[in-house]
Amino acid sequence: MADKRAVTLNVNGKDYRITVEPRRTLADALRDDCGLTGTHIGCEHGVCGACTVLVDNRPVRSCLMFAVQAEGRNVRTVEGLANGEELHPLQKAFWEKHGLQCGFCTPGFLMLATGILEAEPDISDEDLRDVLSSNLCRCTGYQNIIKAVRAAASEMRACQPSASL
Amino acid sequence: MSWIGRSLPRLEDPSLLKGQGRYVADLARGAAAVKFVRSPLAAGAILGIEKPDDGLVFTADDLVGVKAIRPLLHRPDYVPVSQPVLAKDRVVFCGQAVAVVVADDQGLAEDLAEQVFVDIEPEDAVVDFAQALGEGARAVHPEAPGNVLVEGNIRTPGVDAAFAAAAEVVALELRSGRQTAMPLEARGGVARFDPLAGRVTLYASVQMPHMLRTGIADVLGFPESDLRVVAPDVGGGFGQKMSLFPEYVVLVWLARHLQRDVAWLEDRRENFLAAAHSRDQVFKVRGAFAADGTLLAIDADLKSNVGAFSCYPVTCGVEPLMGLAELPGPYRFSEYAARSRGVTTNTCMMAPYRGVARPMLTLTMERMMDVAARRLGIDPVEIRRRNLIETFPHRSPTGLVYDEGSYGETMELAVKALDLPTFRRRQAEARAAGRYLGAGFSVFSERTGYGTPAYAARGMDIVPGYELVNLAMDPSGFVEARIGASPHGQGLKTSLAQLIADELGVPPTKVRIIAGDTDATPYGWGTFASRSMVIAGGACKIAAGKVAERLKSVAAAMMHVEPETIRLADDLAYAEASNQTLPIGEVARAAYHQSHRFPQAGPGLQEQALYDPAGTFSNACHACIVEVDVETGGVKIERFVVAEDAGILINPMIVDGQIHGGVAQGIANALFEELVYDETGNLLTASLADYLPPTIAEMPSIEIEHLVTYSEATITRAKGVGEGGTIGAPAAVINAIVDALSPFGIDLFEIPATPQRIRDLIRNAERTSHG
Amino acid sequence: MKPAPFEYVRPSSRAEAVAALATHGDDGKAIAGGQSLVAAMNFRLARPAVLVDLNGATDLDYLRPEGGKLRIGALTRHAAFHRPVVEGPLGVLLARVVRNIAHYPIRQRGTFTGSLAHADPASEWCLVSRTLGAEMVIANTGGERVCAAADFFRGTFTTAVGTEDLLAEARLPLLGPNWRSGFFEFSRRAGDFALAMSLAALEIEGGVIRAARLGVGGVADRPLRLEALEAQLVGQAPSAALFAGMGEAARDLITPTEDIHASADYRRDLIRTVVNRALTQAAS
Structure with missing residues (x-):
């Protein structure tokens, strides 16, 4: 097991301070460390797209990116789409x-x-x-x-x- | 105003759209991660298992007192086999769980699993029919020396005479590759141990929660009440999630043994290797035709590769026995002989998958019709006209009774939608320009919504089929219906709410459907086999009708009129004669809180209802136009028309959605998806780089035409619609490809019709014509 | 499907990246887009002990024409090519090809040179680089060297990039105004790996082919440039018969690889078709 690192993820405009191993994918970090389970994991090899999120407003596979790589980036997930009760x-x-x-x-x-x-x-x-x-x-x-x-x-x-x- | 027949946006959707769905993986917080160590080999003896010094690792030897899964059919030609929940002594397919590890998170669990070494003395794998049924074939299971686990036979008296009298005998051998349901959410479970109650709650991504509870309790040997099974939001099933899998048994065992919460979240690779496969059939069939194209008789030899085990509860008989019973499809011939075998191999277990047997038997009969038409010089549509069932009830040669349908009518509708004469002109012009277009048809019947009699006839030890519902209107006038069916994406809650709303006069938003929780719902059979709308829907209609009677009785007493004069609508009870109204909520409150005033109604507004129908047949015709690139073998589907009849549509938008998804999976079966084992039983297609579900780019726009036949076979007059798309599409696509390639004189009998397979046929044809 | 553990370093410049790769040697692995690497790591088919993340080395993020070449730095994403990046035929060619690379989200992160370093036989950029005669700039602590595409691709997932090397840049020759290109790929589904593909670039003046580049990918352990056929094209007028003949000649020249999606026979048929269609598109 590699040492864990402190990472700050900015997700839907909110900072999440998490501590993860470098191997933690962004998908897993969003789900398990930030508690944002709206992002789903379907294949973990970049094909199915269930884990697609926006990083700096571009859609990417969050299973093909590590959480440590998302530090300082602007991440958007399905939880950030609706404006309160008003659906996007x-x-x-x-x-x-x-x-x-x-x-x-x-x-x-x-x-x-x-x-x-x-x-x-x-x-x-x-x-x-x-x-x-x-x-x-x-x-x-x-x-x-x-x-x-x-x-x-x-x-x-x-x-x-x-x-x- | 009726709620039935309206395309109401689904009540299920807002939470799913906001990312607030609760799938199994979303419920795993705080649970230890479980990883299975799986056999890398298809067959062999386990010589030893080397465990690391540290960490929680368990093997079959640790599972003291745990029984094997042993599904039964009560028929003389069924050989029961036992499936140990962790392989003991020997492995029988690549991917079989041999050991299990538990760690703090998934990454660590995988690290630990890598340190478990399973020493296996390999044996030659039995992978395909030739290996399994050949002379001196090695037995996959010692108790089944010929590798046949189940066999069915039928022979009507006049088969030989019919073949002797035939003007044309068409002999075909069709093969369907192996496919997997591939729900986007793989399997998974979270088992939570409650130390106070000593009870486990298993959240699992399953279609049959009650059956899972029974199965696990039986195998582990404890009272069912010690286990609660909850199917939360389920990310698709298509049949793959209706069987009892060893992983769930082990998960519950771990929770009890370790007295802690554990989660197993299957990854995609495991899902390909070990979840459940389907199709993989060879149908060898002869058809006897009269000169006018009348089909006189069918003689069939049907083989289904059922893999290494028999699935619980429906058993490995599900494919072969349905194939045997339903091959005649929508055609009215009366002489029928068939032998159908379920053949065991060192491959992943077969379990039901959307369509079960019927995609292949429809492909068989529809290829048969096209080949016979060509040989006899009859138009393919015309030969079908001469053979389709027209009078009802129709009794098939296997004794199935078909209720009212519209077989010919749906075909004519599809022919019209396709504008066949115009297409034929366009086809000829295209050919002149070196482009190859073709049109294909597929007519089929889909037996749906069948209750216990159908399953009992198969000799099942566990006879599913009925549904119970407990329905209550509460004192606030809201309705709760607790059902035994267990939807997983179909929108059943919305459809049932519409049905119940009409019975009770409340809006669907006041109807809550509670499903998928063994603590909260009556024993039931979950959702599979295009049954839930028909059977759970029927039970809901009956229960809601009974509650409506109570409601009317109370309302009548409150308004001093006769109950027959009360009408429930718009959330109000109307006393039509006296022009009075009462809000339903007020009546409901009185029914509970003023029950002394209504002794004849009794207190409360709760009813249970049972529905256990014999079954009904939906029908449809699929028609499509394809273009084949003869240089690459690539196929583009230009148009796809579905003309279908599933009786009354409760929610047309949801029905169309079922057809869309079914057709996509049928096109996948026809053109794209194939699981391939090598000769050692190693799966070569265990990722989405090699297993190819269609994307939006491969999908045509699907045009749907509805016909509504009022059948007496279901009390809602709705028929099942979950599988039809999958059943009809392969035959339509393949027939269209063959039509496109008719200048080459090519016939096609294998799916998926990959570009390579098509190109190989064309290359051979070119060689022949040049040679 | 979680990766094996690894250490993570994030250099902030090309020089630091090169130094990190030297420090970690065989244990180190550079990651840019990671769209192939992370998938392989999730399957634990790749298990680098140290991941050297180039994404902080912003001096690798450039894309500019210079000295008759298009210089593509190691952080240039596929998506950068969705619209022509330079005026003239090369920009059009790259925009035509890029749509065939995997899918849109993959193209947002995956990089041009990352594809070259990965060297999947079915990689479109590898085919482009080989066919057009790209130069690869390989850096290490000793300096940098320029490797011709012909020497760069050594086999499936194998290149001239050593364990302490960084593929820092690729240089594509800018094509003059009379060049036109054609690209045809056959794959099972949208975004799938090519079962066969061909890139053709023709310089046509006065109705005659003055110069030609012709390559085939997805059919061997590395991209193939068909120089013998290029020579035959020069001096000819484009015609259907010429291109059909080239397709057949290409088919006869190549001994293709086999896999579960395509036999050698089938790939031979595809080679004929993709070459013919790429040439036809280039001339149209």
């Missing part, structure tokens, strides 16, 4: 369009979609499908996930000034 447009769209069944992949898809829609609000449908092919869902056949993300994209565009210069 993506959460609302997943609900209304039945974009989830068992819900296990859902946080990963929500963070993936948040990352891409914030970065590219006007993303083409083809590019959106390509990005969403990053994560696996076993229940929905993806039919309503794509519908939900498209619906949320329209709403997010309508609500916010265009990010393009």
